[in-house]
Amino acid sequence: MTNNKELIVYTDGSSRGNPGPGGYGAILMYGGKSKELSAGYRRTTNNRMELLAVIAALEALNRESLTITIYSDSQYVVKAVKEGWLKKWIATNFSGGKKNKDLWLRYHALSQKHNIRFVWVKGHAENVYNNRCDVLATTAADGKHLLIDQGYEAEG
Template identity: 35%
Template sequence: MSTFTEGSSGLRRVVHCDGACIGNPGPGGWAATIKVMDGDQEISRTQVVGSEPAQTTNVRMEMSGAIGALRVLREADDTPVAVFCDNELVSRGMNEWLSGWIARGWRTAAKKPVANQDLWQELVALTAGRSITWHWVKGHAGDPYNEEVDALANAAAAHALQRSQSA
C-alpha cells in the first residue's frame, strides 16, 4: 500500500500518478491525484488528467502523470512531496539513474541515448530545489489510490482514441 505516510506529522503533499496507452504506441492518457495532508488528515485533493491522441507510449504517459502533478505544484511552497507511481522506470530513474544520465550527457551506462530525454529534463526542472521522494507501488494490486489514477488514465486514453478516430 502507498499509505506509508500515515502517522506522519506536519504538512505534506502526496501524489499518485499513472499513465495508459491503447496500443503501445497508441493514443494515451495520464492522471494524477494530489492530496494535501496534515498528519493523517486529508485537507484537500486535486485531480489532473491529460491525454495524447497521437502515437505515444506507456512510459511517456507514466512520466506525463508525474509531470502533470508537479506542474500543478510548481508554484507551491516547499512542502515535502511524496510521488507514488506503478512504473519502476520512473521511480528508479528518479531515485537511481538520473544523476548518472546527466553526468554522461544523457547517455545510459551502455552509452545509448536516454529514451524520453525531453520528459526526464522536464522532471529535473520541476523537481529542482524541492523536497520530493519517489516511490514505486505495485500496479493492479488493490492499492486504492493507484487504482483510482489507473481508471482515470485509462478513461483519458479512451477519450484520446475517440479524438484520434474522429480527426
C-alpha cells in the same frame, strides 16, 4: 499550502499499444483536500505517460519547497530517480539512446524546487488511489480530442 505538511501524489500512465494513444492520471492530496488531473495523447508510450503524470502533478503546484511523496507503479520512473539513473543520463547527455530526454529534463527542473520522495506501489492491486489513477489514465487515453505529445512525435 504550508511547508510543514506533506503533499501526497499518486500517478499512473497508460498507453493503448506502445506506442499508441495514451493518457495519464494523477491525484494530489494535501490537508484533507484532493485534486485529480488527467489528459490523453494521440500517440505516445506508456513510459512517457508514467513520467508525464509526475510532471503534471508538479506543474500544478503553486508553491515551492514542499515535501512531496509520489506513489507510482512505474519501475522506470521510480528507479530512474531513486537509483540515480537520471543523474547519469543527465551527466552523459542521455547518450546511448536513452529515451524521453525532453520529459526527464522537465521533471529534473521541477524536482529542484521541492523535497521529493518516490515510493513504488504494485499496479492493479489493492491501492485505491493507484487504481483511481489508472481509471483516469485509461479514460483519458480512450477519450476524444487527444493532445499531441510533441516530444514523442518529434522523435518519430
